[in-house]
Amino acid sequence: MECGRPGAVRPNADRRHSQRRSARIAARAETPEGLSWPCQVVAFSATGVSIRYPASRAAAIRAWLEAGKSRINLHLRPNRSSDWHCIPGHAVRAGTESLAVEFSSASLQAFETLLQQSGLVDESSRKRHPEADSKVILSQVRATWLGGIKALVAEWLDALPASLVPVSNGLSESLETELRGTFDGLCSPVASDHGGSDWLILGVLAERARQRHEAGVGLLHARLSDLGLESAAMEPGPLGPEVLCRVLGQAVRARGFNRQESRELYARFEADVLHELGDLYASLHSVLARNNAIVSDAGHQGMLLHLPATPRRTVNNRRQEAEIAVRQVAMPPLPSLTEPEDLRPEPLGGHTRAEAIRSLHTRLENDEAVSGAARFPESLVPDLVAALCRSPRLTQRGRGLIEGLEPVIARVLAREPGGLEERDHPLRRLINRIGHLDTADQESQLPWSSELYQPLRGLDPDRSPNRALTQAAEAFREELEEREKNYQRQVRTAIKAVEGSERVNEAARVTDEALDDRLFGEPLPRPVLRFVEDEWRNLMMLHYLRSESQEGLWSEALELLDAILDASDPASETRAEELIARLRAFRERTPEQPSDESLESLADHIRHPHRSRYVKLSAGFRGKPVKEHHDGTDRSLAYWEKSLESMPVGTWFLERMTDGTTRPIRMAWAGQHRRRFLLVGPSGRKIADLGLNALSRRLADGELLPISRHDQALVDEGLDRLLETLYRQLVERVITDPETGLCNDGEFRRRLTRMLVAAPPSREQTLIVMSWREQAVDPATLVQLLGEQLPPHTLIGRLSGNRLGLLFHGQAMEAWLVRMLRRVHRVIGGDEGILRAGVAVGDPAVVTAERWLALADEACGKAPFEWPPAFRYGSVPAERMRHVVRLADRLAGNEALRRNELLLRASRIIPLHGTTRMPAQHELSMTAPDEHGELMDASELVPLAERYGGGARLDEWLMQAVLECLKRPLQTFPEAESGVCIPVLGYTLTEPGLTRFIQAVFRYHQCPVDKLWFCVSEADAMAHPNAVALFMREVRELGGRICLDMRETDPEMARLVRRLPTDLIRLKEGSGSQWSGFARDSMLSAVVTVAHQMGAEVVVSGVSQPARLDALRVLGVDYAQGAAVGRPRLLRY
Known part of the structure; x- marks a missing residue:
């Protein structure tokens, strides 16, 4: 580990806004050893970040570095509306309260996505200077682009035989000039017809350059190898634009995707990028051909288009490929059926879950022999299988298969106690894939094919089952891949339908807003209003959907409407015949033409506006706005709305059906601003399409329940559930009174505190402490008699000594207590009193659980043992009540609190x-x-x-x-x-x-x-x-x-x-x-x-x-x- 200044990552160019940009990326660092800390991103580059950590964590981080550790996972979140992203990397340099972290090539794309989502350029400066940041970015892109291409081609030329060096030098000198002219001509703002198209140009340009690099260099490598020039052949190396294309491709997602704009871009792309940059490959190809390095009749089209040219390959094919390339970069990935198995953080202390389970089992069984053994307890194997089968993602089909694997699980755990926690163990893979496949087939009750069970039938009880388990896991993997393809296809279909509905709603909203601004509130000619309602509104919506913006035919249609309204004014200078000609010309350019009748009626109005009657709209086209938010009175609804704003796509829910059963469903898509959500089933079929308010209400009503454990592998879920079960059994043994079976003193106080906090202030509740004469009654018999008299769900516990505590809800407490005490006394018998009770009416504002119990206990001590049984009330002392009232008055703001209070x-x-x-x-x-x-x-x-x-x-x-x-x-x-x-x-x-x-x-x-x-x-x-x-x-x-x-x-x-x-x-x-x-x-x-x-x-x-x-x-x-x-x-x- 190299220590020094945190200079491994280049800081931001604009130092004035570096802190502001860094603050947008919330970060938390974690290590595989269990060390974690919050941090701030203070600098970034295309390959890593520099993070600053709290001074309080300096000692722990220093010890971690000195131990030779470097692997680190950064959890980054660009803003509150996005999801958390985990990016693995390595700490390469340490400084004063800072670390420089570089990412591997596999993690670069995720990191560069975060850079675009967090905003490389400050939003306020972008609004004030819309062209300045674009120029800065383009200049940086050009430098990276030119440098990468120059270095790449220079490596190609250096690898050629010595006889080609003079020619290669001449080509290298003209390379930079040609590249600069091509890039400046394509990416200058003048060449863009719409704002933001330069981003799309750069994205497509970089993506196609990367593809040409990979295929073109591979083709050159193959040709040189065929000629026996293996020493001169080079493998495709890293390309600067390869990194650039992913960064700029994410800008497409951040800036939006305009179909009309992209079509114009692809046309320029075909005319400029392919042919002009193709000339560079053609020049290199001709140099090699003249020197007999490759066959001259191959032509340069093969290198330009990555494959030998064929008549079937047209400009339209290349145009579609370019669109697909950009869409693959710009579209976010869909949630998968198979979740990664490394989501669970490493436990603290270095102990595995198998060791933790064995430790709890030892305490539960009080078996010293078990504690000394290193094997998994054999008696817990059925409990582990039951914990796996309790997963809500499994059906009876999957449960039956896992239950049949119980002998195999026992044999594997007997030989390898930690086998289920090894990521590559065949048994773990098999169980997890059974869970994934059963989840995918939740909506189908059909049995699985016999080929899936064939490897499991060959298990030999005397040999290691790993080979058969590996074959079975591979069979399940192939079957799961088929389910995954169907799932992804159905999810894409559902998302496409919802996004289409969203675009229709957007088109209707934008069009209606534009029409209301012009038509609502003013008297209008009836022919004009009828024409707009019957024809023009729908026509404008169709034009908006085709262009996905307010440009083109949609704007022209709105301008024609303005001209029609101006023509209705007697003082207007608009010529009727000219306006009618414009309408007819617009009609001829539009596939969906208005009807002749409506057009003739409108033309008659334009020629003779004074003949038309005027009407006034009673309501606008938009109608009444839909109330999506509540008024704040329903707190539960507010909680779920807030939670849905940050809930990640892919979250699982359990939906309660009308027949009492449940089924798992999943959030597959969230609309813009998180106001619309798509829920699909395990097969990818659409289940529901809900707005924010509707989904929040279903969550608040308990119809949907989020499931966090679906993010875990099935084996991890089962081990965690077994660990929880063992802990619950251990605690219940400790907190249970062995004589009566009730909870003991400490547990009664804990439950009393919980019920006091959860109870509403208006509930009338009473705490009763009951005691009996020693050796006068058996506690178990007394508890049995009380259980027959108590209302259901009454909190009752054994206090220290010969006392019982119970919490009574409801009215008529005195009558119930007298009746209960007398009946118990008659059943037990005896001439003297054997029972007494103390009663305290609780007010959570005046007493805590401890004070409340002390009041009831004190009252019970004052009650005598007599017949008929007696009880006493405990009351709060008057001095405390006066103090409470005075303090409450100050806390409520009626009087100022003194600083010493x-x-x-x-x-x-x-x-x-x-x-x-x-x-x-x-x-x-x-x-x-x-x-x-x-x-x-x-x-x-x-x-x-x-x-x-x-x-x-x-x-x-x-x-x-x-x-x-x-x-x-x-x-x-x-x-x-x-x-x-x-x-x-x-x-x-x-x-x-x-x-x-x-x-x-x-x-x-x-x-x-x-x-x-x-x-x-x-x-x-x-x-x-x-x-x-x-x-x-x-x-x-x-x-x-x-x-x-x-x-x-x-x-x-x-x-x-x-x-x-x-x-x-x-x-x-x-x-x-x-x-x-x-x-x-x-x-x-x-x-x-x-x-x-x-x-x-x-x-x-x-x-x-x-x-x-x-x-x-x-x-x-x-x-x-x-x-x-x-x-x-x-x-x-």
């Missing part, structure tokens, strides 16, 4: 090993004193502010505080430059304007948003999954990170992290205090295993003992936070 608290977070993605960080949270002078947590402040309408004020206060810390570090907090964590809670996450506010604040103040990471609680993520997912994705697009605050006892942790774009997982050290130290560490190690497999780092908060840091480091935890790291500090700004 809201405080900023900073807690330090340190890395525990040297391979973490971030250095030491700080979490900034808001706090305020309660009625006793103690500091409240943000989890209490935010619900209180939201309940009384002050949530926005708290958001603005916290963002302003963070902004001050990043922009101008405080004296009490100089370490803020490394990175800051911001907790985001509650209703704030459902506000669509939150990310816009964050983006506006940090863009206006020029603060580094990549130093921020936002922490979201698990309760909020489960309460508002769609809104939280959208917020996370937008924050990551801005360059920030996402942390999910969870408990290790959450059974859905693995599924939630898989669904949400999460970078970190934070656990609380004291949440499992009821366990033993060994059980807590075992559960924490399981969380680390699963999180690292999903690419997320683990943060443990609440660490109080310094010795605990070493234990967490051994367990694989990445970061630690708590008193052992540093005491929290209060900041004033």
Whole structure:
């Protein structure tokens, strides 16, 4: 690795706009070793980029470079409306907080596409100087073009025998002059009839030059070889215009594709490019022929047209080839049935999924013999097959075939535990191709041909099955290629139909707007209006569709309409017969001619305008505008509309049918500005053509469900599902009370917090804590009796000791509780009271889940054991209620908040090993004193502010505080430059304007948003999954990170992290205090295993003992936070 200045990539020519252009390309770098960081593109060339990374990542990147690593994947996105692109490359030079990355030849086309989409020339300067940027680009193109052609032909001439050197020198001297004249004549703005045609000229010119280069040099190589001049023959080398053609070809897509303009271009292309540049090949050919290097009667047409000339090859054929070449460059690729198998990021920690599965299985079975073995657990093979078969992309046909492969999978995994994770393993290829083929045949219930099963019938149980599996995978590949061709053909047909409909709508819109500007609102002669409605409007639409612009016959038809309207004015000087002659001449040039009757009626009006009656249009041709957007009241609809704006083409959905079944469909096309979408089935057949509002409503109503796992290979999907299943089983064993079968104390508190967050403020809910006399009743019997009395879906759990907690929804709570307590008491029997209860009515704005449970527990302790059973109410103290009311009034904005009421608290977070993605960080949270002078947590402040309408004020206060810390570090907090964590809670996450506010604040103040990471609680993520997912994705697009605050006892942790774009997982050290130290560490190690497999780092908060840091480091935890790291500090700004 070469270190020095980041000069491996040439910076932008215009230094004033380099930062602006770089900011348009959002970038994130990832390495195969799991290292990733946000970055900015500060310079670019045709072969690579120079990126600048945060100073906080310097140590990790330096260590990565010193280890001899260079492979890197850049995820680039030109703008918010485009998709993310992953481009592999190599780091070639390092500088101060910068890297120079070069791309391989296979990745150049994708990179050059991004350069065009991101805008090589600033948009504002393009509008002000439309010709200046074109001249600059053309001058750069000419230099590259001439240099590449000169170097290429010079190599050809140098390879000739020594006897040809004098002749080759003469040809080389005249080469530059001829090329310059040809290029300047073709690409000058004077030669273009329409703006932007120079781009098409360059695209076609470069594409054809590349084709001539490849075939022409190959032909020359073959002729020289035939003459025995192998030493003089050269392989086709790289050509400068080959790179240029791809870059300029993408400009066709960016600037639009005009059919009429392209036809004129092809005519000039045939006349100028082929013949004039062909003269260069003809000159070289004649030189070789005169010196007997090639046969002289072959003619130069063979080299000009790449093949020996035939009578069938006409100018029209070459013209069609040129159009096809440009369209192939300009059209985006269609989504394929077979997804690449390398989409899954590398797991952290260097452990494979097979090792992670074996680790979880060991903890689940408590089997030390399993932990010491390196093989895949044999007992998990049926579970793995079941996980593969649960994929929604499979039908019963594919499931049956994979279930039949269970013995083969067991044999392969017994010999090769990591075989399914090897990309080229035949078993992995076979299973993935079964998934792709079954997906393609979802709409057909016909069985597959017997040739597909023939290689599998020859499996020998005593030999390695790899040979038979390879043959079977090859048979499935050939069958899948046929499906892929049919799929692509049907998708193209559907897209062509939708695009045609879009063009018709555009033609109608443009024509109607032009007609309304002239006809609506003013009295019009009836013959003119009838002529426009019956004939002229449709005629104008047809002309617009043919020209795809407002030029040509469409503009002429509009001018004739203006002349007709002017002729209706008595003061007009327009001559009637001259105007009628123009109409008749226009009619003769138009294939679709107006009817004679309407034309004669219009001619009579033009001759005698005073005879016509005048009418007034009651409505315009456009009609009433269609309301595509909602009024903002439906938040779910707003979330999906925002999500669809950035959802990539190729996304899979599950559609719920009327009979209760589901089927996979796919987004195959998105219209301009993302206002229309085409959905196709697995075979490529059109399913639906929906607008933005209609598709958003179907997503909001649950009729369509996005499926992210269709982007994975089937084997990866099954392994991940098996990993999630094992983790869920392990957690459920830990959180279940063995005596009653209910959830334990910690899990009940977690579920109570989630339900409190998700419940609407208007819901009436009651928390009940019930206790019984020790040894007076069996807990299992009591739980069984309670289960018979409880409403369905009631939250109930075993608290510590002899207590139960349950959450009651609905009214008439007192009557139900008295009836339930008495019935249980009668069944159990006994003269003395054995049951008592405490009741707390919850208000999320006043109490958190912990305070609520403490109120009910305190009330239960005050209730006596007596007959009939008694219960007591728990109430919030009056002092706290007064404090809450005063604070809520200030948060709502009715009174000004004093600066000492809201405080900023900073807690330090340190890395525990040297391979973490971030250095030491700080979490900034808001706090305020309660009625006793103690500091409240943000989890209490935010619900209180939201309940009384002050949530926005708290958001603005916290963002302003963070902004001050990043922009101008405080004296009490100089370490803020490394990175800051911001907790985001509650209703704030459902506000669509939150990310816009964050983006506006940090863009206006020029603060580094990549130093921020936002922490979201698990309760909020489960309460508002769609809104939280959208917020996370937008924050990551801005360059920030996402942390999910969870408990290790959450059974859905693995599924939630898989669904949400999460970078970190934070656990609380004291949440499992009821366990033993060994059980807590075992559960924490399981969380680390699963999180690292999903690419997320683990943060443990609440660490109080310094010795605990070493234990967490051994367990694989990445970061630690708590008193052992540093005491929290209060900041004033």
